[in-house]
Amino acid sequence: MNKKFLVQIIALLLVSTSLSYMFVETDVYEETYSRIVSVICLSCIKLNRIYSADYQFDTANGKMHPDFIIEDLKEGPVFLSFRTDVCEYCDDMEPLIMEIFNISFEKEDVFSEPLYFNDEKISFYHINKDHANQDLKTLQPFYDIDGDNAVPMFTIITLGYDKGIIKPQFITFYGILEITYTDEQRIDEITNHVVDSLKLYSENRPGFIPEEFKK
């Protein structure tokens, strides 16, 4: 047998069987999809979202809020922080979030825990999409008003008054907020949003009936 042909056959067998093995035995397809294809990393595309943060009642995907969010809203506002492993803006923003809430975590961590801000309770979710479970991975579309799955993305869910009904309402902001801000201004801005959400929550909590918003 020709030597070159033998090398070709071995090379083909090697790459094709390895590729088949990866498809069958690993989750590389899902990982590539969830880590790369379905996510827009704002720092990677060298863009920042023009900063705006307005409260809205309707979720971005038009569905009811997840039950566990409604459950958390019985106790206080909810703060969601979305990121991926490879995301420079996330790395820039997370120390500020840690400082605001006086907590510490690693970028790979996925957790939710109650925090106290000015002695008031907030449910804090840190969601690294590369490591999150399915429930948390699918949480972003509810609050992603751009619909781009961009990271970093921050959402604060609180309560508001809409045409005679007390409902969950939320703000979402992306990236590093206003591009010209200093870190101190970013901390002030996010802190103001948190304080506003707590104020709205305390004003509206007495009229909130969680069961009406559960599926």
Place this chain on the structure above:
Amino acid sequence: MKFQIKRYIAQILFLISANLGAIGFKTGFCYPFFYCHACPASSAACPIRAIEIGLFKGSIKWKLITFPLLIIGTAGVLTGRAVCAWACPIGLLQRAISPVPRRIKQKIPFFKNLGNNRFEKYFRYLKYIVLITLVIISPFVIGFMFTDICPVGVLVGSIPILILNPGTYIPNPFFYIALIIFILFFILIFLVERGWCRYFCPVGAILAPFNKISFLHVEVNKEECIHCNICSDVCPMGIDVANMNRDPECILCGKCVTACPKNLIGFKKV
């Protein structure tokens, strides 16, 4: 149907399939060619990005590193660098522009030897340097990645996102650095035919060695060759076709095959 028309059709079909995300068809595959997943219409992942994420800041994620390499490797073992000529959308872009650098070479004496001088073969090693330094070492050591400054990312990612979402995004300072590289990319492909493929494409750098062992390749009957050099003149990669032997730069476009007046050049399987 003329051979080069068939190639146009193949390139357009691959361009469409690379952009099926526009109708919601997004997959977890990596492209076997150079295209950006940040494109709003992309249907798969950039292979370079997958490798970079797999190596980011000292982490080694074998799955993300080997997956694109195996996809490119399978294409490479079967057809060598044919992907560059038959499937790559950036190859199609350069092909569409190619009359310009050809005209420039003919009309302006200063550019006559551009892409065709004795130092040129050394420039071709740049793509391997780009692959090793910006795709492998730099993401692994400092987190700075080739895709952070990728001109194709600007062309099919950042600019379409800005246009499709007016008033939503603004460029960050890094955008302007990438924009300069993007402008240089365009100057290059307007001056040197297939300049990107020749000197800088990291996917081309991965594919090129496979030309040595690929099942499909271009073969020249050297014994009967009359050395008219028509093949080398039409070659978009600037190869000395008459003397080539499974050249890593050959993209199997077939221009030399159709141009040879003696029919001494052909595709050969195995």
